[in-house]
Amino acid sequence: MTLMSSDSTNHIYIVGGGHAGGELAFSLRQQGCASPITIVGEESYLPYQRPPLSKAFLKGEVEVPSLYLRQQAAFEKANIGLLLSRRVERIERAAKQLVFDDGREVTYSKLALTTGGRARHMTISQSAQAERARNFHYLRTIDDVLAIRSRLQAGQRLVVVGGGYVGLEVAASAVARDLNVTVLEALPRVLARVTAPEMSAFYEQVHRNAGVDLRTNIEVTGLDFSAEGDVVTGVHCTGGVLIPADLVVVGIGLLPNTELAQAAGLDVDNGIVVDEHAVTSDPDIVAAGDCTSHPSVFCGRRIRLESVPNAVEQARVAAATLAGKPRSYDAVPWFWSDQYDLKLQMTGLSHGYDQVVLRGSMDNKSFAAFYLKDGRLIACDAVNRAQEFMVAKRLVAACKSFDPAVLADETVPLKTLAPAPAAPPPQN
């Protein structure tokens, strides 16, 4: 690869080799961009999907190549360069240069920042020693999970710190592999930041029924180590509780990787600040994915999302901008989480809701929770209700009020409430 050639004056660099970065590169080609394109990634892998990391990949049901967005040959065919296992140290905006960790410099014509995020680390005094231990892991990358899954053996005692989606998915995967699992959540309920108490209670019950020792209102205060100091043997918690452990996985949130942008003087406020076209405060630099703070038409405020749909759709908007065909990013957020036999699909953002309406039965593990604010439908969490989820996406996108009694009434098909879809295309 002749990636370091500086003869081209129209070279587009994409810093960050995750889902947003990969999508942005291919989207540029789809939109007819013929410029040299290079993705710079800190990991050694091709851009890959992270959602399976806490599920199928952790359980060993799929291997690394099937995580890749596209295989190596597709990058070669599209003439998209990859500089992997490489860090960008800084951006020299005046000279439009990137400086790499080995001191080399390249010149960009346009730059895309898809730097994503990193796992939030524990702040206990022993965290540095824990991070050197062989059985203590955060979960963000393929390498994290390769290390975890080598220890995911039946009968082992796993302590999961954090009752968010990552923690709960790890717990479900470990139960499937017959580990003894404890989940520790500092707040009074799991998924507290993203769902209603009813949903939290449902998921807590599901995990307890599966055999998970799930504890809330409990914080980690310290760790015990083996005599050699390289293995965590127990987790100390508030209330004087000590939980013996063979393996510790911590999933306590994500920090956006904004330092590179910040050091370059770009606007940063809970993410790299971009406009509706994914342009940063420098017109030659776009950004997309978990690392951005973007205006949401739907929410009426700036938001930062940690989700694959956001990474993909915002990357496409950023690519359109670079290709000279700008369009606005106005997608309604959506998410999914698979645990046990439960397919959870979510649309909208429930933050600020004042009413929850349940349709269907939690006992039958098939229901949808609708979140309303001043009567307006702002979000829906659907469990094992894919069809109603698809309708709910349209309902939530409509930004309208709906009668709570009708939302709850299973005798009224949800789709009778939905705006009619546009006419289908002629039969092919």
Next chain:
Amino acid sequence: MSIRLHVVDRNGEAHDIEASPGGSLMETLREEEWGVAAICGGMCSCATCHVYIAPEWADKVPERQSDESDLLAELQFRQQSSRLSCQVRLTDALNGLSLTLAPEE
């Protein structure tokens, strides 16, 4: 070893591509620049790998399961021949399969 697929993309352009039996149709289609988004990676959660199977192949592809039917039911561009390509496993019997990518929703 490999099989051939005839695919019409969203611009109406026809492509003759190779695929390996064993994987899903989606996994082959997402390798192409003009291919499917497959945002959820094959979990049957997003319906962004929607395709139309040519009528003569309709009875040769494996039947839909309920979760696939549930997602398809509410798609704006659903047709009789609609499938989510992540749910179609490629076999030797599908050598020559002909399909069209559905518009993005």
